[in-house]
Structures are given as C-alpha cells and as structure tokens.
Amino acid sequence: MNLEKWSHLRLGKRFVIGVPFVWLLIFFVVPFLILLRISVTDMGNGVDPFAPLLQAIDGSWRITLKYQNYLSIFEQADKDGAMVWWDTIYLEAYITSVKYALWTTVLCLFLGYPFAYFIARAKKSIQPALLMLVMLPFWTSFLLRVYAWKGILADQGVVNNFLLWLGILQEPLLMLYTDISMLVGMTYVYCPFMILPLYATLVKMDFRLLEAAHDLGASPWNAFWLITVPLSKAGIIAGSMLVFIPCLGEFVIPSLLGGAENIMIGRVVWDEMFSSNNWPRAAALAVVMVLFILVPMAIYAHYGAERDAMAED
C-alpha cells in the first residue's frame, strides 16, 4: 500500500490494518533480518555463537559481510580437494524436502478434494459436524498423533499384526522409517489444511452451474473437469500452499517417522545449529529455504494480481 492511500484511511481502518502489519513486522520481518545478519558472519569464538557484524580492524570500525555460508551450500570440496558445484549434502536435503513436500501436497489434494467436495455438497445441517470431524485431530497434541503412527506402522505394529493374522503377509512389511511412514505421517497431519480451503471455495460454488453443464451436454466427469476444478482453483492453490510450505521445513515428522537416508532441510538446519554449532550456516540455510518459498509465491501473487486486474477491466 502506498503512503498516499494510507494517509487517506480513517483511524479505525488504519488500526485494523496496522495491527497485523506490526505483528508481522515484529515476529517475521525483524527475526528474518536477524537471521540474515547472522548468515553473513563467521562462526563465533566459542563464547558467542557468531561473530559480530561490526569489528574494529586496524583501529577503524568496519562492517564485514561474508558470503561463504551461502557459497558452502552450493559448493563443497570433493575427495581430491577440488571445489564441486551442486553436489552438496545441503542441496540434496533441499531437493529431498521439495520432493516430500510435493508428494505430500499431491496426496493431500487427492485425498482432500473428494472429502471437501463431499462436505460442500452434504446437507447444510450436517456440514458443521463434518467440518468438526476434519478438525477433531487438532484436539490431540500434534506430537502424540505422530507418535501414534509409530505404533501403527511398526514391524510389530497394528497394521503388520493385522495383516499377519489375516495371512496376507508371511513376515512384517517394513513401513516405519521409510518413505511410506514419512508420507503417511505428513499427509495425515496436513490433510485438514488442504480440506478446509477447498471446502471454503467449493461451498461457495453454485452447483446449478453443474446442471447447466450437464444440460449443455457435458458428462459428469467433463463437468467436473471443466467447471468444478477451474472454479475451485483458488482453493486448490491455497490448500497446496498451506500444505507445501510447512512440509518443506518439517522437522518433527521426519525425525520421528523418517529414515536415516531421507534427510530433510529442517533436520540439516537443526544439526548445523545444535551439533556443529555453526549458527551462520544454519541461518544461511534457513534464508535460502525462505527464498525457495517466497519466490514462487511472489511470482504467483504477481501474475494472479495482474490477471485479476485484467478481468476487472
């Protein structure tokens, strides 16, 4: 918002808009700036976790910005000591994170869409109850719910014991600490974040549009793809963002359910911070991850706004 517009707003409006802005400033922008500041310094000397920005060198005060932390994300020495690009454990962790986040998003979309559609088309009187069911898991601690999956997916867990008892399996299926347990856990935890925005857009949709599509010769499947999906695009995007973004930096679920070979970036940041005590590198990794998220969002917001502006003409 530009200042000229801001100055025309009434006091009440300024307050309503201002409070969340101030909130974001204090709890997002300021910490992010601190993170940025840490990411451009050296490691500390054992007392401080990172070097000060302002240093007295040869009697004069200098600000020293180091880009090594960022460079080390993309570059590392191979066995012969030569610097190699792109093949670092950090990049690998980023790619693993993006991969799991994408898979989780896709799984949540496929599971959540029919569910949201079903709620939106259910009788108005039972919709609150169905939504309550979606939100019911939030009444239990997130950590406990993830732990519970250990009991379900373990070698001697509920699923394996049941399948063994049925005679379908001869020996337990390895599920815990694999891709299966990771994706099951993340999909389970994040599915409500997909369902709720999808429901919000689907419930606003005029289902007479589907009748109109049928009337014009579209089969139910065609009508779904040509009318329902495009009209719920906003919900699909919002839900996907709400699942993808937290999944990318997810730390707890990979720690509890993930295997040793699938290291996600959240785990790497943790290790750099608390094992290697390398705060600057941890900060640099976090900054790069924020950029990973912000860049596609900004592109989407830019083109989305442009398209909406065109539609208004």
Next chain:
Amino acid sequence: MNQLDPNSSGFLLTESLVKRFDDVVAVDDVSISIQKGEIFALLGSSGCGKSTLLRILAGFEKPTAGRVLLDGVDIASFHPYERPINMMFQSYALFPHLNVWENIAFGLKREGMPGDQIRTRVDEMLNLVQLTAYAKRKPHQLSGGQQQRVALARSLAKKPQLLLLDEPLGALDKKLRQRTQFELVNIIESVGVTVVMVTHDQEEAMTMASRIAVMSHGRVLQVGTPKEIYECPINRFVADFIGNINLFDGQLSVDEPDRCEITTGLGVMHIAHGIGGAIGMPLAVAVRPEKIYISKKLPDVGVNLFSGKVREIAYFGSYSSFIVEMADGRTVVITEANSSRLANIDITWEDRVFFWWDEIDPVVLTQ
C-alpha cells in the same frame, strides 16, 4: 418420425407424470401435450410444481411415474446431457470463469463440433442476441439484461428441439422486463424452437406464451390460450389467480338453452347462455372488474343492475379502480378505463353508485 404411441399427438407429451419427494407430491398426474413451435407457459405460484415439472423435462429429476415423450421418443430415462433439450436457468448459470464466447461455445464443444463450425455458430448466436462486441467479456462484466441474452444464446446454440425457460425474466427489473419480453419472443420465433417456460408472473405468461397451463398443488387446472384462461376460467382457482375477479355465490334458479338465472345474495343475475345443470345447484358468478359499468345516475338497464357505496378509489393512470360496498357489507371491485381526461371525475368517496354488466360477460363456475 418414430411414433411409439399412436394415440398421442403433439411434439412433447407428458403422460400421467407424477413426482413425489418423500411424502410431498410435487407433480400430480400431469398430462399435457405441446405442439411443435409453440411457446407453452407453466403458470402458478411458488411451490405449485411448475419448476419440478420443468426439471423433469430437463432431466434433472426422475419422475416417480409417467412418461415424457419428445417427438415420440420416451426420454424419461435419458440423462440431461443426452437430451436434445436445453434450458435457460433463472439464475442464468453462466460459467463465471469463461467469457461470453466460451460460454456459448461450451455445448458445441461437448458434441465435438469442428472448430471452424463452432466459430461460425457462436458468431451467429452473438449476432442474434446483439452481443458481438461483448464476446471477450466475462459474465460478471455484463448487465443483467446482457447476461440474460448470453444465457439465451448459450441455450439456443445447440439448436435444441426443446427450449426450457425457467422464469426467463425473473431476475430483471420491471422496465427492462417489458422490453425484454418482446425481444425474447422475437428471437425465439426467428429460431422457430418449441419452448416450455415456467413463470409465476401472469403478465409474462400472457404476453409471451401461445398457450398456458395453470398449475396448483402439482396439478394442471386448465390449459388454454391466454384469452381462454382469462375470459373462460373453468374454476374458482383459475378465475381468482389470473387477474382480478368478483365472485358471487348463488343457486341456479332458471335454466333454459339460451339463458339462465342465478339467485345470489345480491339478487337475481341473468346470464345469456344455458348451464345444463340441475335447478338449485350451487354456482358462482364471476365478473371481471373491467366488465362492470359504474355510474351515479340510474342507467336504463333492466337486469344485473345493483347499487352500493364507494369505499375506495385508486387511480392507476390508464384506469381507475373503485371498491364499492354493497348492502350486505361485501365489496365489488370495478375498474374503468380513463379514456377521457375527465371520465368518472364526479364519482367520489361515499357516493351512492349504480353498477351493472351485460348478460354475456359473467362466467358461471360450477367448482
């Protein structure tokens, strides 16, 4: 023509159609026959079953019993997307994410028409509804009247055998509605499509339709031309529903082939035709307000002459309406055309007036 039922005639037939929702009968034994090329209106107040009947024709509802024959083919089991029928929705139901051009092309694309033919057909339809300049607009950028024309163009694009209109002018304001009525009829007639429309607005039904079915509680009470429905209603409900009418209850006292007399609370009323009923049977005499003359002077007429006191006068511009109270306290509504600037200017509140009507004008209702 694949005529399955040789006894029936008509392009669209419904045979003993019944639709039940749980224990509510929405459509109750409806049999109507609609000719090719006519505009047929289903008229009734809300909840009379007219919309359900239209939705059965469109295929959105399955009838509980009965058949729907279109050009001799029973279409009751066809899905909406398999019927050669298109509907213009009351809310228009234009696809908000598609522009005008894409909305009109939607149905054509679904039937797999080649691209160049689609372009020709859509341009033709845009031209028909005079929206060529708006082809790239989204529905929300159009006025209500323009949206209605897009909806019409979209429903006509596939050259349906039957066009269904659900309250076609319901979403427009009054002034626009009158202009659009004629525009709509002109377009429909230029295309030559058979139309079934649903409306609760009798004026709309009368100006647009060639025939009207008056519905109440799921049943069709009377089918006829607008004039037949207005001038010759067959029962009290139809008489009362269409326009204003004065009803006088009485018994048949004289019944001859060319005349009859009915004794009512007001006195004896003379009718210029026979009833063919039993003497003493209960009847109602129905007289339209505009068929009644009113004057302060005693006119030179022998029969159907009554008097009363003016209670209310309402001036409507083109006509005035008088409410006259009779001796027994009941009231009669009389309208007079204000054909002259000074007509009826001398009649005012509390005046004692005479009113009368011609023997041929009343309708005798037996039910």
